[in-house]
Amino acid sequence: MKPSFTRNQTADPRRLSRQGLWLPVRLFAARWALAVIFLSISGCFCRPANQPNTPVLPNESRQQPPPPTGPAQEPAPPNAPAAKPPQIIADITVVALDQSPLAGMIPIVTEHPNAFDPPPYRGEPTNPQGQSRIVFPADRTWYLRAWDPELKWFANNFLEVAPSDEDAGMEGTIVMARASALGCMFTDANGSALAERKVDLMLVHPQQGPWWPARQVSTSEGTVLFSPLPPGRYDLEFSIDGAVKRLPDVLLVPGEALNLGSLNF
Secondary structure (H helix, E strand, O other): OOOOOOOOOOOOHHHHHHHHHHHHHHHHHHHHHHHHHHHHHHHHHHOOOOOOOOOOOOHHHOOOOOOOOOOOOOOOOOOOOOOOOOEEEEEEEEEEOOOOEOOOOEEEEEOOOOOOOOOOEEOOOOOOOOEEEEEEEOOOOEEEEEEOOOOOEEEOOOEEEOOOOOOEEEEEEEEEEEOEEEEEEEEOOOOOEOOOOEEEEEEEEOOOEEEEEEEEEOOOOOEEEEEEEOOEEEEEEEEEOOEEEEEEEEEEOOOOEEEEEEEEO
16 A cells, blocks of 8 residues: 655746736726726617707796687586576466456466366466466467366466567466356167267367367266356267267357257167
8 A cells, every 4th residue: 555645836936927917907908898888888778879968957947838829718617507498477367257357267278279188387276366377388389278176167268379489478368157068868769768878078169179078977868967068159079889979059058058858879
């Protein structure tokens, strides 16, 4: 077995001097190259080529855009109310045929003078002097008259109210007449009573057409009483089980009952 041994190596002083001289030079060159590369990259990304430097003005020196020209428009107020449509304000006096005032009569307006539907507008009942007021739109033609809730009085005339583009007032008088009544007996061709039958009656106005409808059921003797009815001169149309009978030019007198006798169907 050979003995182990170690050999001491001594550094060459000439070689050491050359390494110590070149090492700082290499480090300086490497740092200079990195600086050049960094500056070139920074120049490419920080400022576009051939673009002059633009000085930044202080806030108080910066130019503001010119104000808008033309008249200023004020904003509409919120929830502005819509324009109110024009109205007719009618002061009405309701009287009887003898010109005495009638209290408790209601002014009404309808789309037709012979309307059978409920009136869309009505006023307050007349006072003891027969006076009342009714307000309704002025957008179309209306027909104004009075109504008795107890049906003891019927209007003898109506007022035609023309449309208006602005608010308008008017005054008028409605004449009322006491209710009439009509009685008759209905029989068949053999003279037998038409008992317990539904009998329809239509009063036909000579100028306005169908004016007032009524319906009653005949008694066991075939008699019928239609009451109350508006007084005036009408053509009468009776209808029973689809059969129709007409009587022309019949006068219903205010406050009286007319008996037509027997009518054969």
